[in-house]
Amino acid sequence: EAQVTQNPRYLITVTGKKLTVTCSQNMNHEYMSWYRQDPGLGLRQIYYSMNVEVTDKGDVPEGYKVSRKEKRNFPLILESPSPNQTSLYFCASSWGQNNEQFFGPGTRLTVL
Amino acid sequence: ILNVEQSPQSLHVQEGDSTNFTCSFPSSNFYALHWYRWETAKSPEALFVMTLNGDEKKKGRISATLNTKEGYSYLYIKGSQPEDSATYLCAFFGDYKLSFGAGTTVTVRA
Numbered sequence: 001e002a003q004v005t006q007n008p009r010y011l012i013t014v015t016g017k018k019l020t021v022t023c024s025q026n027m028n029h030e031y032m033s034w035y036r037q038d039p040g041l042g043l044r045q046i047y048y049s050m051n052v053e054v055t056d057k058g059d060v061p062e063g064y065k066v067s068r069k070e071k072r073n074f075p076l077i078l079e080s081p082s083p084n085q086t087s088l089y090f091c092a093s094s095w096g097q098n099n100e101q102f103f104g105p106g107t108r109l110t111v112l
Numbered sequence: 113i114l115n116v117e118q119s120p121q122s123l124h125v126q127e128g129d130s131t132n133f134t135c136s137f138p139s140s141n142f143y144a145l146h147w148y149r150w151e152t153a154k155s156p157e158a159l160f161v162m163t164l165n166g167d168e169k170k171k172g173r174i175s176a177t178l179n180t181k182e183g184y185s186y187l188y189i190k191g192s193q194p195e196d197s198a199t200y201l202c203a204f205f206g207d208y209k210l211s212f213g214a215g216t217t218v219t220v221r222a
Contacts, residue, residue, distance in 0.1 A: 033210065035212075040214060041214060042116075042201065042212040042213055042214035042215055043156070043201065043203075043212040044212070045209055045210055045211065045212075048208065048209065048210075050208065056208065058209055059209065059211065090155065090156070097143050097144055097205045097208065097210075098143070098144050098161060098163055098205075099161060100146065100158030100161050101146070101148075101156075101158060101203075101210070102158075103155035103156050103157070104155065105155055106155060
């Protein structure tokens with residue numbers, strides 16, 4: 001089944017404790033991205049990747065890192081999480097800009 | 113941050129009525145305009161991706177139009193049904209980034 005998976009789905013952590021949210025797709029998509037969803041603000045792009053080893057900042061990259069060592073995986077890293085990073089996070093993938101994004105199930109992160 | 117605006121923020125529709133709502137976006141550096149449907153507790157799912165000025169797309173009772181010169185797109189729902197209740201998101205793709213609007217939440221009353 002074609003899908004985008006994210007882990008964990010739910011996470012409660014404390015300020016400053018490094019964490020990684022994994023994202024994997026099995027559709028051989030080139031474009032992958034991370035978004036955060038906050039009430040009233042819509043989805044905001046954090047980082048995106050056009051292909052392996054090619055990543056770039058979206059609109060809200062501060063406090064986040066990503067890597068794209070393999071085509072299928074695009075982990076989101078929070079080196080030192082803070083409470084303002086409490087949010088719902090979505091990973092998505094697509095063939096490219098002209099193609100629909102396939103979204104993962106979301107990860108709800110709470111930073112205390 | 114690109115300014116993608118959707119209006120209205122929410123609307124209530126009687127079952128069987130038709131409705132439409134708007135997405136406005138920058139008219140420069142346009143590459144594509146996406147529409148997504150987002151149901152509560154689920155992930156957004158793509159409805160349409162439009163790239164050409166004048167594009168019209170249709171999927172069942174839902175259709176969309178695109179005007180890239182003036183920077184707006186309309187989404188239409190014909191004969192609304194309770195299962196159409198969702199938040200509808202538009203997204204502007206330009207300069208390799210995807211910028212979403214805040215969405216229009218549609219509630220269909222039986």
